[in-house]
Structure formats: C-alpha cells, structure tokens
Amino acid sequence: MGRIKETFSELQKLNKKALIGYIVAGDPDLNSTARAMELMVNQGVDVIELGVAFSDPMAEGPSIQRGYERALINETSLEEVLELVKSFREQDKKTPIILMGYTNPFQSMGSKVFSSKASENGVDGILIVDMPLEESSEFTKQTRKLGIDIIRLVAPTTSESRIKKICAEASGYVYYISLKGITGANSINAEEVKEKVGILRGLTELPVVIGFGIKDGLTASSVRDLADGIVVGSAFVDIMGGPKEKIEKELSIKIKDLSQALNEI
Amino acid sequence: MTKKDLNVPDSKGHFGPYGGVYVSETLVPALEELAKQYELIKENEEFKSEVFEDLEKFVGRPSPLYFAKSWSKKLGGAKIYLKREDLNHTGAHKINNTVGQILLAKHMGKTRIIAETGAGQHGVATATVAARHGMECVIYMGEEDIKRQSLNVYIIKILGAEVVSVKSGSKTLKDAMNEAMRDWVTNVDNTYYIIGSVAGPHPYPKIVRDFNAVVGYEVLTQSEEQMGKMPDLLVACVGGGSNAMGLFYPFIEIAATRLVGVEAGGLGLDTGKHAAPLNAGTEGVLHGMRTYLMQDEKGQIQETHSISAGLDYPGVGPEHAWLKDIGRADYTTANDKEALEAFKELTLVEGIMPALETAHALAYVKKVAPSMNHEETIVVNISGRGDKDINIVANLEGIEL
Numbered sequence: 076m077g078r079i080k081e082t083f084s085e086l087q088k089l090n091k092k093a094l095i096g097y098i099v100a101g102d103p104d105l106n107s108t109a110r111a112m113e114l115m116v117n118q119g120v121d122v123i124e125l126g127v128a129f130s131d132p133m134a135e136g137p138s139i140q141r142g143y144e145r146a147l148i149n150e151t152s153l154e155e156v157l158e159l160v161k162s163f164r165e166q167d168k169k170t171p172i173i174l175m176g177y178t179n180p181f182q183s184m185g186s187k188v189f190s191s192k193a194s195e196n197g198v199d200g201i202l203i204v205d206m207p208l209e210e211s212s213e214f215t216k217q218t219r220k221l222g223i224d225i226i227r228l229v230a231p232t233t234s235e236s237r238i239k240k241i242c243a244e245a246s247g248y249v250y251y252i253s254l255k256g257i258t259g260a261n262s263i264n265a266e267e268v269k270e271k272v273g274i275l276r277g278l279t280e281l282p283v284v285i286g287f288g289i290k291d292g293l294t295a296s297s298v299r300d301l302a303d304g305i306v307v308g309s310a311f312v313d314i315m316g317g318p319k320e321k322i323e324k325e326l327s328i329k330i331k332d333l334s335q336a337l338n339e340i
Numbered sequence: 341m342t343k344k345d346l347n348v349p350d351s352k353g354h355f356g357p358y359g360g361v362y363v364s365e366t367l368v369p370a371l372e373e374l375a376k377q378y379e380l381i382k383e384n385e386e387f388k389s390e391v392f393e394d395l396e397k398f399v400g401r402p403s404p405l406y407f408a409k410s411w412s413k414k415l416g417g418a419k420i421y422l423k424r425e426d427l428n429h430t431g432a433h434k435i436n437n438t439v440g441q442i443l444l445a446k447h448m449g450k451t452r453i454i455a456e457t458g459a460g461q462h463g464v465a466t467a468t469v470a471a472r473h474g475m476e477c478v479i480y481m482g483e484e485d486i487k488r489q490s491l492n493v494y495i496i497k498i499l500g501a502e503v504v505s506v507k508s509g510s511k512t513l514k515d516a517m518n519e520a521m522r523d524w525v526t527n528v529d530n531t532y533y534i535i536g537s538v539a540g541p542h543p544y545p546k547i548v549r550d551f552n553a554v555v556g557y558e559v560l561t562q563s564e565e566q567m568g569k570m571p572d573l574l575v576a577c578v579g580g581g582s583n584a585m586g587l588f589y590p591f592i593e594i595a596a597t598r599l600v601g602v603e604a605g606g607l608g609l610d611t612g613k614h615a616a617p618l619n620a621g622t623e624g625v626l627h628g629m630r631t632y633l634m635q636d637e638k639g640q641i642q643e644t645h646s647i648s649a650g651l652d653y654p655g656v657g658p659e660h661a662w663l664k665d666i667g668r669a670d671y672t673t674a675n676d677k678e679a680l681e682a683f684k685e686l687t688l689v690e691g692i693m694p695a696l697e698t699a700h701a702l703a704y705v706k707k708v709a710p711s712m713n714h715e716e717t718i719v720v721n722i723s724g725r726g727d728k729d730i731n732i733v734a735n736l737e738g739i740e741l
Contacts, residue, residue, distance in 0.1 A: 130509060130641040131626060133521045140508055153636045178362055178625040184638025205362045205625070209352060230366035233526065237369065239603040255366055256526040 078171040079198045079224055079247045082121055083303060085280040092337045093304025094119060094330070095284055098143035098176065099126035101151025102315050105159055107322065111315060112163055114323055116170050118330040124202070124306065127176030129155050134204050136259035138309035141316055153180045158190050164197035167243055171248070173200040173226055178210075186217040190325050193331030200224035200247040208241055219246075231255050231267065242279040249279055250306065252287045253298065263288035265297040272301045291329075292336030307333060329337055345666050346518040346592055348659065353542020353650055356665060358658035361523070361541045363628045370528050377448050382550065387443065388487035394439045395554060398472070401436075405562035405719065413687045418712035420705060421571070421719045423559055425583065426694065433552060433583045434465035438534055440551035441567030442469040445532035452476045452531040456520040457483055458513030458579070458696065459650035460492025461724055464649075467501035477501035480520040482512040485649045488725055510643040513579075514652045517627050530691030536655030536726035537580025541628025546656050551664045552586025559719055560590050567717050573598045573708070576721040577701040578671065579615065581660045583723035592668060601660060602704045604646035604647035605673035617656050618671040620662055626654070631661045646731065647676040648696035650724075674703035683726060684731065696732065 076084075086093050096115045100108050112123055126139065128146035135143065153176075157191070160172055174193070180202060181189055193201070201218060208227070215225045224247030229238055231254065243247060251272055253263050268285060277285055285298050287308030295305050307329075314325045342495050349354040353695030361371055380389045395401040403424045412420045415445060424435040437456075448578050453470045454477070457463030465480040470477035483505050486493050490741035509515040513641035514615050517540070524533040535544040538552075564573050574591060576584035586682070591597045614620065617632040624633040626641055634642045646652045663669035672680070682702035687693040694702060709718060726733075734741050 131514060131638075133518050133627070134523075136368075136523065147640065150638070151642075154605060154638075156448055159741075168703050179635065179641070180639035182625060183635070183637070204364050205628070207363065207365055207368050208369075210362055212362050223510075228365040230364070232366050232369040234369060241365075252364075252366060257522045260526065266476075 077222065077224065077300055078169065079122070082171050083248065086121065087303070089142050092299050092302070093121040093284065094337055095122040095124055095306040095335055096120040096306050096311055097124040097126060097201045097306060097308035098200050098315055099128055099139065099146050100147035100156040102142040102312065103145045103151055104149055105151065105155060107315065107319070108127060109159060109163065111322065111326060113166065114326055115330065116167060118327050119334045120330060121304070122171045122173065123312070124173045124175045124308070125160070127153055127174050127180055129177040129180055131336055132177060136257040136309060138312050142312040145316060153184050153189070156216065157196050157198070160198050161196035168197070171199040171203055172197065174198055175202040175204065178203055178206045185215045188221065188222060188254040190217040190221045193218070194221035198223060200226045201224040202228070202229070202250065202325055208244055221225040226250055228252055229270055235274060238275055238278050242281065245281060246281070248284050249275065249286045253285050254288050258286065258287055260288050261291070263294055263297070267272060268298050269301050296336040305337065345626065345657050348662060349546055353546070355658045355662035358630050358661040359542055359545055360630050361628060362625045362630065363541050364525065364709065365414045366525050366528065367669035368670040371543065373539055378444060378543055378547055380740050381447055386445070389435060390443055391440050395436065399435050399439060400427065402558045403560060405566060407566070408690050411686065412709070414689055415706060415709040417714070418572070418716040418718045419711040419714065420709055421717060422692065422722045423555060423587065423614060423719055423733060424722055425555060426692070426722045426725035430461070430465050430468050431727065432461040432465065432695065433555060433586060433721070434536060435460040435468065436554055436586065437536065437548050438465040438469045440546065441534045443476070445534070446473060447709050448504050448532065450530060450532035452489070453525050453533055453534055454478045454480065454515065455536060456480045457532045457536065458516070458652060459648065460485070460489040460496065460648060460728065463496045464492050464499070466536070467496045467499035468533050470501060471499045473620040479592065480506055480516040480522065480523070481651060482506045482510070483506060484511040485513065488732060489649055489728060491731070496601040503691070504716070513624055513649070514641065526647050537550045537582040538585045539627060539629060539655060539661060543631065545659055548582050548590055549574060549585045549659060551584050553589045555583070555586040555721065556588060556590035559587065563719065570594055570597050571719040572596070572716045574716045575600050575602065575701045575705055576719060577602050577651060577654060577697050577723060578618070578660060579604070579653045579697065581657035583721050585657060585659055587721045588663070588669060599663070599669035601669055601671045602650035602700045603671060603673045604648060604700055605675035606645040608675055609673060612646035614673065615646045615651050616656060616673045618660060619673050628657050630656070631658045648660055648700070648729070650695070650702065672704055674700040678703035680733070680736065687726070692722065694722055695726050698723045
C-alpha cells in the first residue's frame with residue numbers, strides 16, 4: 076500500500092481528518108523548508124504538499140506568488156526539490172509528499188527523468204495545477220507506471236459528467252477547490268462547498284480533501300465534516316515569509332489551531 | 341505539408357503539438373463553454389452582419405492597401421504595399437478583434453470585460469468597445485509598461501475603464517496576462533476575458549485569428565484588384581502574433597506567397613536580451629498554451645527585452661509555432677536599432693509614422709526588398725500607428741517632450 080492510501084485509512088480508522096500542509100520548496104531557502112517539514116510533521120500535519128516554484132503561477136494569490144518569488148531568488152530548481160524529498164525520506168518513511176506546481180518546470184525536466192527520480196526519492200504524488208485531464212496523458216503515463224499518484228482538482232465550475240471523467244483518472248485523493256478564485260482568497264462558502272462535495276463523494280471512492288481559502292481554525296471547522304481532509308497553504312507560506320526567528324513558533328501555533336478545529340467534538 | 345496540417349486547430353485546440361488548454365480546472369468548463377458558443381455563433385448570419393457593420397462603420401474598414409511608391413523606389417527592388425491597419429479607429433489592428441469578442445461576450449450574457457495589455461493598444465481597443473456597449477471594463481497592465489506607454493493609459497481611463505498596475509514578476513505583458521487570468525478565475529460567472537493576441541488557452545488563438553483574418557481577406561481582394569496577382573511576400577511583426585496571423589491566415593493555402601514574421605531582436609539574439617522565442621526559444625507551456633518560449637534550462641520563463649512594449653512577450657501564438665515547424669512561414673528578427681531606423685525612414689519617405697512594433701516588419705522589408713525584382717510585390721502589415729511611441733523615440737534621442 077502506498078503512503079497516501081495508508082495515511083488516509085489509518086486516519087479513517089481513528090475517525091480523524093487529514094491536515095495537509097503546503098509550503099513552497101526553497102522558500103526562503105531549502106534548509107528552512109527542510110526544518111519546517113520536520114516540524115510540521117511533529118506538530119500534527121499528516122500530508123505535505125511541496126510547491127515547486129514557477130515564474131508565472133497563474134492560479135496563485137499574492138501569498139503563494141511571493142513564496143514562489145522568494146524561492147526563485149535562490150533559483151530553486153525541481154532537481155533540488157527532489158533532493159530535498161530524498162533527504163526528508165531518510166528520516167521520515169511515513170508522511171506522504173506531494174509535489175504541486177505548474178507544467179513547465181516538470182516538462183522541462185521531462186516526464187521520464189522526473190518520474191524515475193521522483194519515485195526513487197520518495198515522492199508520493201503530483202498535482203500540476205495547469206495540466207487538466209485533457210493535456211496530461213503523456214506526462215502521467217510515465218508517473219503512473221512508477222506508482223506516483225496523480226492528484227486531480229475538481230472546481231465549483233466542474234460539471235457532474237466531468238467530475239466522473241476526472242475521478243476515473245485520479246488516484247491518491249481528489250482535491251476540491253472550495254471557491255472560484257485564487258489560492259488564499261476570502262470567499263469560501265460552506266453551503267456551496269457542501270452541495271458540490273456531496274456530489275463528488277457520490278462519484279468517487281477516493282478520499283476527498285478541500286483546499287483554497289482555508290487559513291485558520293474557523294474556516295477549517297466550517298468544512299471539516301464534508302471531507303477527509305483539508306489543505307492549508309497561503310497561511311503557512313505567509314509564516315515562512317515572515318521573520319526567520321518566528322517561523323517555528325508561528326507554525327506550531329497555526330498547526331495547533333487547525334488540529335483542534337479538525338478534531339474537536 | 342498536407343491539407344490536414346492546415347486544418348487547425350483540432351477540436352481540442354491543438355495545432356500539431358502546440359496550443360491546447362493548460363489552465364487550472366476552474367477555467368476548463370468556462371473555456372469549453374466559450375468554444376461551444378463561439379462555434380455556434382460564428383456561423384450565425386445576424387452575428388456576422390453585426391460584426392461586419394461594426395468593422396465598416398465603427399472601425400472604418402476596409403483599410404487601404406497603399407502602394408509605397410517612394411519607398412519602393414528608394415529601396416530599388418520589389419514593389420512595396422502597406423496594409424494600412426494604422427488607419428483603423430484607435431490606430432491599430434487590435435480593434436478588429438475586440439469588436440468581435442465584445443459581441444460574443446454580450447451574446448453570452450456577460451456584463452464585465454477584462455483584458456491584458458502591453459503597449460496599451462489592446463487596452464485602448466478593449467476600453468473603446470466596452471465604452472460603446474456600456475460595459476464595465478478592467479485593463480491589466482504591467483507597471484513597466486504603464487511607465488513607457490502613459491499616453492495610452494490615460495486614454496483608457498478617459499474611456500471609463502479601470503487600469504490595474506501589475507507589480508509581479510517582470511511587470512510587463514506576461515505578468516498582466518497572469519493577473520487577468522486570476523481575475524477571470526475569480527469572476528468567471530459574469531466576466532468575459534478579451535485576450536488580445538492569438539495566444540492563451542483554446543479557443544482564444546482561434547477566435548483572435550478569425551476576427552483578425554479580415555485583414556488578410558481584404559488583402560486577397562485588394563491584391564487582385566491592384567496588382568492583378570497575389571503578392572510574392574507578406575511581412576508582419578510577431579509578438580503574440582495577432583496582426584501576422586490575421587494577414588497570413590487566408591494565404592496559408594496560397595503556396596506562391598511567402599510568409600515572413602519578424603520577431604523583436606532587442607539588443608541582439610546573442611545578448612539574450614530580446615523577445616524572439618521562434619528564433620531562439622524552446623518548446624514549453626505558458627499562459628494556457630504549448631508553444632515556443634523564452635525560458636531557462638530549468639523551465640522558468642525569462643524576462644524579455646524589446647524597444648516596443650507590444651513585442652515584449654516571452655511566448656508566441658501556437659499557430660505560428662506550427663507554421664514554423666511545417667515550414668509554411670519563416671520567422672526572422674529585427675533588432676531595436678534596425679526597427680528605429682525603419683521607423684524614421686518610413687515616416688520621412690512616405691509620411692506614415694508606424695508603431696515601433698510595425699517598424700520591426702519594415703526593417704526586414706528594408707533588407708529583403710532590394711534583393712527582389714521590380715515585378716515582385718511585398719505586402720507589409722502596418723499593424724499600428726506610431727504616435728504612442730513618440731516619447732520613447734524622443735527619449736532615445738535625448739529629447740524631453
């Protein structure tokens with residue numbers, strides 16, 4: 076069983092929701108990312124999504140854009156992100172890692188080279204924001220062969236028939252985008268999310284997670300019962316961009332707030 | 341090259357390996373709907389006559405095909421004809437596309453218009469049609485471009501549109517496009533995004549090409565009338581590539597006519613400071629499309645340089661990438677200096693001041709015309725007029741206006 080599947084089924088047995096934390100690899104530098112990953116796991120993050128910086132992140136709000144820019148000041152490359160995962164894996168064999176980013180850096184490395192390195196180094200899944208179902212077959216053929224999960228997005232605008240097609244090609248978990256907008260936006264509407272996720276759940280056996288616009292305990296508790304997990308990105312990235320000496324403390328406070336909201340009865 | 345090669349894009353928006361729909365899931369259904377609505381309406385007689393009426397009475401079409409007698413004589417070779425898109429309302433070819441797309445937007449029930457702009461010409465053309473149709477309009481423009489095209493920024497504001505200064509990345513056209521996409525994904529229900537070039541995700545490269553193709557169709561008729569034959573060579577500048585695509589498209593199946601696109605050579609291809617992805621770029625994915633890009637070996641998009649804001653873009657429309665690969669069109673470059681010389685020469689010799697974008701095409705004509713004979717003809721697309729660039733030219737000469 077893969078790490079993603081194992082993590083979700085263990086949490087399910089305990090009747091718990093997954094807390095998925097997103098930070099940008101190399102933001103503000105690779106050592107900080109490595110330390111933050113370790114800390115996040117220790118404090119209760121169940122799955123880590125690592126952003127792979129790209130110069131033109133079309134779907135990101137200001138927080139993650141700035142995170143990408145900070146990572147690119149040091150010219151953080153996909154190659155280095157894969158090395159970061161490798162050294163993380165030497166300590167942690169259990170926490171799933173998903174690489175999230177945009178098509179161009181991945182295709183620049185090439186699907187064959189990327190897939191074999193990713194699988195060797197312990198990457199569990201990829202989520203390529205601007206590579207929808209229609210454009211992904213060539214790339215995902217390679218990754219899938221090597222057991223890397225293809226995490227797919229479902230949006231508020233996605234029709235039921237399209238959800239079916241997407242779920243048929245998804246693995247790992249399905250990521251529901253909670254709002255029409257960019258990452259970190261403010262407009263999450265729990266009622267709308269409830270309706271759409273209800274439909275989505277009826278169409279897939281895979282775990283469903285909700286992301287975009289969840290930044291604290293309050294927003295987390297508004298959607299937690301609808302899904303198997305939540306994704307928090309911009310709020311963590313903001314902390315990584317703040318004063319270095321405060322990163323550890325603020326990450327711990329944020330994770331505590333989110334964990335409580337996810338698991339209080 | 342087969343018939344099939346020319347019947348592009350396919351239903352998924354692919355021009356061979358190029359084009360496509362590389363966007364986040366939220367926008368996929370919106371783009372599918374746009375493609376569907378466009379295919380339905382483009383054959384609708386009422387819609388067609390509405391567009392035609394606007395092109396004739398609002399834009400001022402057809403634009404003349406003007407024989408540049410003095411310049412032809414000076415260069416001493418081929419006969420040079422200028423397709424006068426600079427005479428259109430708002431001073432460039434960009435209006436051909438916005439007139440069509442805003443009617444499409446209205447048909448789809450949208451009430452808010454957004455657009456990106458580089459040189460400001462597409463911003464002006466969009467704000468103009470939005471004003472006329474009484475629609476809310478927001479124009480995204482890079483901070484750098486706002487500085488160098490302040491005249492157009494002011495015009496856009498007078499037209500009642502809001503100009504949003506984009507401060508991310510290189511603060512130019514590519515970043516304006518990222519920001520417009522972010523707006524669209526947020527306001528997708530009521531907002532129509534008028535992309536200004538034959539770039540972006542499907543169906544935009546097709547829609548923008550089709551609305552600009554009126555230029556090429558007019559040249560077909562005008563060539564027959566004025567030359568009694570088809571031109572031997574068509575020349576146009578290429579940034580995203582909309583004026584070139586509009587001119588080339590009806591000629592793609594006319595094998596006797598050579599097609600040449602001219603990219604911005606900036607300070608020279610060897611300096612890396614240019615905007616010539618077809619000449620010096622590699623394949624990649626940006627702004628929803630697969631095409632040739634200026635990028636580093638790690639897949640990050642590079643900053644570009646050109647004297648003209650309208651060509652300062654690291655990508656190019658996917659149909660140009662395809663025409664290059666199948667050998668139907670050739671793509672060359674003109675650098676800043678050559679463009680500036682051509683800008684001055686046409687103004688001085690013909691009394692027509694071209695945009696700095698257009699001047700790149702003219703720089704190539706200067707090079708190639710003397711090597712052709714007097715019976716041969718060149719049509720060059722005067723994609724826009726030069727008033728907007730007068731500050732840039734004056735600055736380069738050390739003159740404060």
